[in-house]
């Protein structure tokens with residue numbers, strides 16, 4: 053068996069072969085053997101000529117491919133392209149644009165855009181535990197707005213006016229210092245009730261919570277948190293109390309958005325935030341030396357049970373002929 057890829061160069065060679073792609077996905081989706089997604093039987097026969105399995109029970113969809121029930125479902129794009137695109141987005145520090153994917157793997161820019169959104173969906177995973185049971189949690193919010201710098205100079209001024217009229221979108225984030233994990237999401241506003249409810253749902257009561265002195269965090273003590281705030285007018289750090297970890301995450305997020313994307317619609321911003329959270333939480337650290345191939349593999353384990361249709365993404369039906 054061919055060894056799985058460790059570098060981009062390996063990945064390009066390895067994923068150029070459709071059978072390698074299937075083997076790679078099967079190992080992660082069905083590590084104990086292929087399971088029929090419809091009835092759960094485990095003795096489906098592989099039909100190599102069509103690269104599908106045939107379930108032995110007679111039921112609709114008895115013939116199934118590795119794409120069924122994943123973010124790749126119904127996509128005519130080959131697995132070779134999907135996996136390379138996944139490699140790129142899981143590993144490029146500042147993200148990749150749909151134009152880069154378009155040029156690198158040879159699909160239209162529109163197709164690349166849609167693929168990237170589906171991949172981001174796989175990168176988003178719901179956390180199953182609360183933060184803060186060990187060390188302190190830094191909590192902060194930031195505002196993300198459009199970036200007129202990326203547009204052509206001649207058009208920039210007019211565009212700048214149009215874009216700066218648009219409201220910025222608030223994003224709330226939390227960094228568990230002991231776990232070195234971030235959670236972040238778009239929030240509808242930064243009112244006390246909104247931010248406090250997020251804290252209640254994500255952070256264990258009794259935990260240390262560090263914030264700036266925004267009034268939205270005023271009542272955390274009453275909610276049984278050990279709350280400490282730094283007033284940024286006077287100080288940024290008081291001993292252990294600061295929010296510099298989550299602020300570093302904000303700069304990573306904004307660098308990615310600035311460098312790669314012209315203007316992210318507020319509607320899509322949450323998925324971009326999730327993409328950056330994925331890379332941050334799966335970055336290499338001394339205790340957790342993850343590499344590029346680990347980051348791809350992790351994303352691949354999360355492709356199942358998620359679908360995103362073009363209509364859900366854009367609010368409109370994709371015009372025929374379908375590109376995806």
Ligand SMILES: [Zn+2]
Pocket residue numbers: 088089090091092093107108109111114
């Ligand atoms: Zn079956």
